[in-house]
Amino acid sequence: MASTPPNGQNTLPLFYSSLVPLSSQAHADFGLKTREDLGFTKNTHAIPVTVDEFPVVQRHYPIVFGLGENPAPLALVGLQEGKNLYVGEDNMWEKGQYIPAFVRRHPFMLARLQPNSEELSLCFDEGSGLVTTDAEQKFFNGTETTELTKNILGFCEQFEQAVMRTRAFMDELTKLDLMMDGEVTINREGLDQPAVYRGFRMVSEEKLQALRGDQARKLVQSGLLGLVYAHLFSLSLISPLFERQFAQTGK
Template sequence: MASQPANVMPLFYGNVMPLSSELHPTHGLKPRGDLGFTRGTHAVPVTVDEFTTVQRFYPIVFGVGDNPAPLALIGLQEGQNLYLGADDQWEAGHYIPAFIRRYPFMLARLNPQSQELSLCFDDTAGIVIADEGEPMFAGKDATDTTKAILQFCEQFEQAVMRTRNFMEELTKLDLLMDGEVTIQREGLAEPAVYRGFRMVDEAKLQNLRGDQARKMVQSGLMGLIYAHLFSLSLISPLFERQFAASQAATA
């Protein structure tokens, strides 16, 4: 979800390289014209800092595997983003997760043994280009544009660390379970069943010891859990959005 080894590219990223005044003295940032790079995904990583906003727009679930991360569902089928229009613009009035907004930049460790993070960018994105856009450097100094990007990426990385702590607590308390949602729509012969994600087990949550529950309330963990649980009610509207898209495609 955040910094990864160079041979493991995060979602959306094609080729990550460090940004520097030596290598990119005349590079500039072109305005982003669209979000077409998100078309092929149905789930976007989100941080705990975003939960209260995200839960108003998208279901929040957790990935599977050894290191599950929170995900905002923007579709119910692989490769289908239901919030991106034919013009590659995000649907007006809907929140765009920070993971998307930071692209094509990210902080990454250039040396696996180093703790230092460097500002990098995806040079396949086509918006950080020599002799075009808002300059990234003035001589050897970063411009305000580059400083703002670095600040945003640093804030995002800090949110990622808080998210990892949140996930560690959920794992420690054994609160995650395999998720399953069944939707029966009038007119459909068979119900739609969705799996392949994890969610908080409400029965286990309700049976926590009093001291554990109190600690979770005080730390803010409980509020994050309920933001996740409340957001699951948006799976049905998301299914309706998918159904309408499929109907339009076959019309």
């Protein structure tokens, strides 16, 4: 979810195959083709989300946390690796369901052109096929950026700011030692044995309740406690997600 150098092929974010800086010199005649579907998301079951999205995401998908040293919040759109249950055979996202900003941002993102640089540049995924010379919506009018480019840059800047807020939230959860390995057991009539879903992290309600008074007040005053409960409430959607999976795959 974080910014990535264009030459960091091995560390590119989900959905990105390459990154190229957008410039008026190299892309004077380029523009953006209209995206016709979201098929590029159909082979993933977990999509990064920011804390800014928690209030709406919690109504649509379970919010869990990834594994590793720098875990990110993830919206579960499936329970099987490589299967998005919300993208149909037509490669369209199911109507009425929230599409995470991480998906809507593609094929653009802000990235550092040099690893040690603090400056972020607007880049695009060259492999997306959406940035071409035959697109009607152009990025530049001479050397000036068009409204299209300004809007894209504004969206990516807002997303990057939300990423920073998300990192601060995750740092606070780590500092308070609130995380635990997650496990959900689903009992369904007709199954020989319960379905068990693991491989994620979640907030421990027991640890949350054991916080000191000053720690709890800090969470409340910062607004982070609401985010924690949005995450916890969203976990109730794992069972409906399993039912969706069962309806589509029979397992």
